[in-house]
Amino acid sequence: MHRPTLSGRRAVAVGAAAALTLLAGCSNSSGGNGGTASATPTLTGDCAPFQAYAGHSGTTVTMFASILSPESDALERSWAKFSSCTGIKISYVGSNDFESQLPVRVTGGNAPDLAIIPQPGLLAQMVKTGKVVKPPAQTVANESKWAPIWKSYGSVDGTFYAAPMSANMKSLVWYSPKAFAAAGYQVPTTWADLMALSDKIAKSGKNKPWCGGIGSGTATGWPATDWVEEVVLGKYGGDVYDQWISHQVKFSDPQIIDSMNVVQNWMHNPAWVNGGFGDVSSIASTTFQDAGTPILTGKCSMLQQASFYEAQWPKGTTVGPNGDIWAFKLPAVNPSIPTPVEGGGEFVAAFSSRPEVQAVQNYLSTSEWATSRIKQAPGWVSANQGVDPSIYTDPIDQLSAKYLTDPSATFRFDASDLMVAAIGSGQEWKSFTAWFAQNQSVQKTAADIDAAWPQ
Numbered sequence: 001m002h003r004p005t006l007s008g009r010r011a012v013a014v015g016a017a018a019a020l021t022l023l024a025g026c027s028n029s030s031g032g033n034g035g036t037a038s039a040t041p042t043l044t045g046d047c048a049p050f051q052a053y054a055g056h057s058g059t060t061v062t063m064f065a066s067i068l069s070p071e072s073d074a075l076e077r078s079w080a081k082f083s084s085c086t087g088i089k090i091s092y093v094g095s096n097d098f099e100s101q102l103p104v105r106v107t108g109g110n111a112p113d114l115a116i117i118p119q120p121g122l123l124a125q126m127v128k129t130g131k132v133v134k135p136p137a138q139t140v141a142n143e144s145k146w147a148p149i150w151k152s153y154g155s156v157d158g159t160f161y162a163a164p165m166s167a168n169m170k171s172l173v174w175y176s177p178k179a180f181a182a183a184g185y186q187v188p189t190t191w192a193d194l195m196a197l198s199d200k201i202a203k204s205g206k207n208k209p210w211c212g213g214i215g216s217g218t219a220t221g222w223p224a225t226d227w228v229e230e231v232v233l234g235k236y237g238g239d240v241y242d243q244w245i246s247h248q249v250k251f252s253d254p255q256i257i258d259s260m261n262v263v264q265n266w267m268h269n270p271a272w273v274n275g276g277f278g279d280v281s282s283i284a285s286t287t288f289q290d291a292g293t294p295i296l297t298g299k300c301s302m303l304q305q306a307s308f309y310e311a312q313w314p315k316g317t318t319v320g321p322n323g324d325i326w327a328f329k330l331p332a333v334n335p336s337i338p339t340p341v342e343g344g345g346e347f348v349a350a351f352s353s354r355p356e357v358q359a360v361q362n363y364l365s366t367s368e369w370a371t372s373r374i375k376q377a378p379g380w381v382s383a384n385q386g387v388d389p390s391i392y393t394d395p396i397d398q399l400s401a402k403y404l405t406d407p408s409a410t411f412r413f414d415a416s417d418l419m420v421a422a423i424g425s426g427q428e429w430k431s432f433t434a435w436f437a438q439n440q441s442v443q444k445t446a447a448d449i450d451a452a453w454p455q
Contacts, residue, residue: 039055040054040055041054041055041057042054043085043086046081046085047081047084047085049368050081050082050085050086050363052138052359052362053082053086053088053359053360053362053363054085054086055355056086056087056088056355056356056359057086057087057088058087059087059088059089059354059356060088060089060090060091060356061088061089061090061091061113061114061354061356061357061360062091062093062112062113062114063090063091063092063093063112063113063114063115063116063360064092064093064094064095064098064101064102064105064112064114064115064116065092065093065094065095065098065115065116065117065346066094066095066096066098066099066116066118066219067094067116068094068095068096069094070311070377071308071311071377071379071380072092072094073377074311074373074376074377074380075092075373075376076090076092077376077377078369078372078373078376079360079363079364079369079372081372082360082363082369086359088356088359088360090360093112095217096216096217096218096219097217097218097219098219099119099122099218099219099425100218101218102115102117102122102126103122103125103126103129106126106129106131106351107129111131111351111352112351113350113351113352113354113357113360114348114349114350114351114352114357114360114361115348115349115351116165116346116347116348117162117346117347117348117349118344118345118346118347118417119414119416119417119418119421119424119425120153120154120347120413120417120418121416121417121418121419121420121421121423121424121425122417122421122424122425123154123156123161123162123347123349124156124420124421125420125421126349127156127161131351132161132162132349132350132351133350133351133352133353134159134160134161135160135161135162135163135350135358135361135365136353136358136361136362138358138362138365139163139358139361139362139365140160142163142362142365142366143160143163143164143365145367145384145385145386146164146383146384146385147383147385150164150167150345150383151164153345153347153413153418154347161349162347162348162349163347163348163361163364163365164345164346164347164383164384165345165346165347165348165364165382166345166346166373166380166381166382167343167344167345167381167382167383167400167404168306168307168308168343168344168345168380168381168400169306169307169341169342169343169381169399169400169403169404170226170229170230170305170306170307170342170343170344170414171230171329171330171340171341171342171343171403172304172305172306172307172309172327172328172329172330172396172399172400173194173302173303173304173327173328173329173330174292174295174302174303174304174305174309174325174326174327175187175295175301175302175303175325175326175327175328176295176296176298176301176324176325176326177321177322177323177324177325177326178323178324179295179298179301180301183201183204183206185197185200185201185301187328188328188331189331190331190332190335191234191331191332191333191334191335193331194330194331195266197209198210198266198269198272198302201301202271202272206298207275207294207298207299207300207301208271208272208273208274208275208276208299208300208301209272209273209275209300209301209302210266210267210272210273210274210275210300210301210302210303210304211273211274211275211276211277211291211292211294211295211299211300211302211303212267212273212274212283212286212291212303212304213274213277213283213285213286213287213288213289213290213291214283214284214286214288214432214433214436215284215285215286215287215288216287216288219425219429220284220429220433221428221429221430221431221432221433222288222416222425222429223288223291223305224263224267224283224432224433224435224436225414225415225416225424225428225429225432226304226305226306226342226414226416227263227266227267227304228256228259228260228263228432229241229342229412229414229415229416230304230330230340230342231259231260231262231263231333232244232255232256232259232415233337233340233342233410233412234330234331234332234333234334234337234340235255235258235259235262235332235333235334235337236255236259236334236337237334237337237340237410238410238412240255241412241415242412244256244415245415245418245419247419247450247453250446250450250453251445251446251447251449251450252443252446252447252450256446257442257443257446260442260445260446261442262333264442267280267283267304267436268280268435268436268439273300274286274300275294275299275300275301276293276294276297276299276300277294280436280439281436281437281438281439283436284433284436284437285437288305288309289312290312291303291305292305292309292312292313292325293314295325296313296314296317296324296325304330306344307327307379307381307396307397307399307400308379308380309379310378310379310394310396311377311378311379313325319378319394319395319396320395321395326395327396327399329399329403337410338408338409338410339403339406339408339409339410340409340410340412341403341404341406341409341410341411341412342411342412342413342414342415343404343411343412343413343414344413344414344417345383345413348361348364348365366386367382367384367385367386367387370382370384370386370387371387371388371391374387374391374392374397375391378393378394378396378397379394379396379397380397381397381400381401381404383404383405389401416428416429420453420454422452422453422454423449423452423453423454426452427448427449427452427453428449431445431448431449432445434448
């Protein structure tokens with residue numbers, strides 16, 4: 001979001017509650033009544049497509065997530081017509097402390113009606129509270145538009161609880177095509193080439209090859225987990241990756257220690273980082289949202305970050321193969337691994353079964369809503385197969401969709417999002433932050449995480 005997030009874990013400003021203006025530019029044969037309708041009105045004109053969700057005018061559905069402005073602005077626009085036509089007000093709150101606050105709210109009796117959860121591990125934790133409500137039949141039926149693996153990510157112990165909402169590609173490296181062309185650099189296609197390019201940039205003395213930031217409120221540390229996950233998947237493949245998620249392969253086992261050492265030599269290298277911000281430790285104090293900005297001023301050359309990072313570039317930044325900013329696929333550490341792709345996503349879980357809540361759930365699980373969201377702003381991709389690929393006009397979204405739907409790719413969901421919440425959105429973030437902030441050793445970092453794994 002880590003989202004994610006997208007996830008979690010996404011966007012720049014402090015989250016705030018927002019409410020949508022209702023019943024504007026929409027007509028129905030019964031008229032508004034200022035409260036829950038006694039009979040379902042007939043929606044006409046451009047509101048007619050929302051007829052299935054009518055009958056709940058004057059109601060409010062609360063939603064809580066980690067998505068902050070500017071991403072949340074586009075999110076709210078995506079359901080504005082739905083709210084206007086149905087009269088269902090969606091009161092959205094985004095928080096940088098979502099992962100820690102959601103359990104507090106749920107166990108404290110103050111659960112939102114809906115939560116957008118970027119970590120299946122956190123979803124499992126919420127299901128164990130007994131407060132998550134199973135989705136309505138229409139939401140379940142709408143899942144036929146998603147690949148079965150996505151439905152499994154929204155399930156706990158084989159029971160489906162949360163519909164997929166978004167997908168994102170994490171295996172990208174952002175850079176400036178103009179700066180590369182001016183310096184005569186070629187986009188690397190192998191890990192060896194990437195490391196050689198990093199060394200070349202560092203030795204030029206003009207800037208640092210890499211910039212980075214792992215700050216994200218109470219979710220601080222999650223970008224560092226992505227770096228290790230990319231290496232584990234790209235060096236050891238899907239089987240080791242899957243065993244790592246379930247702790248069959250421990251953090252202190254050779255494959256993970258080796259992968260962490262690869263990251264140590266990459267993002268802990270004082271000659272290579274942290275362009276525009278400071279030394280290695282500055283990575284811990286730099287927010288992930290700000291991390292890429294030195295690319296625009298020539299203080300660093302590259303940032304490893306997900307597709308949803310596109311929303312963070314300043315207004316007016318041209319994103320494209322010949323633009324101010326572009327991205328390339330992070331190469332596999334081991335060339336024998338076929339197209340390793342790490343992705344993330346978000347899932348909509350309900351804590352209420354009120355009819356208006358189910359209406360919102362149903363709408364958000366449709367390809368029609370996904371299409372509306374895609375049209376609002378770049379940097380958002382859906383794995384909903386009912387979405388017409390031609391509506392992706394943004395080149396990064398097109399690039400992401402290409403890899404996320406590649407049947408030959410070695411695709412895996414973000415590992416920390418799949419791990420038990422006490423680790424994936426807890427001790428791992430804490431320990432990885434100490435790894436960068438305090439130059440804690442790889443061995444101690446791994447041992448601390450293993451020791452915290454629930455028995």
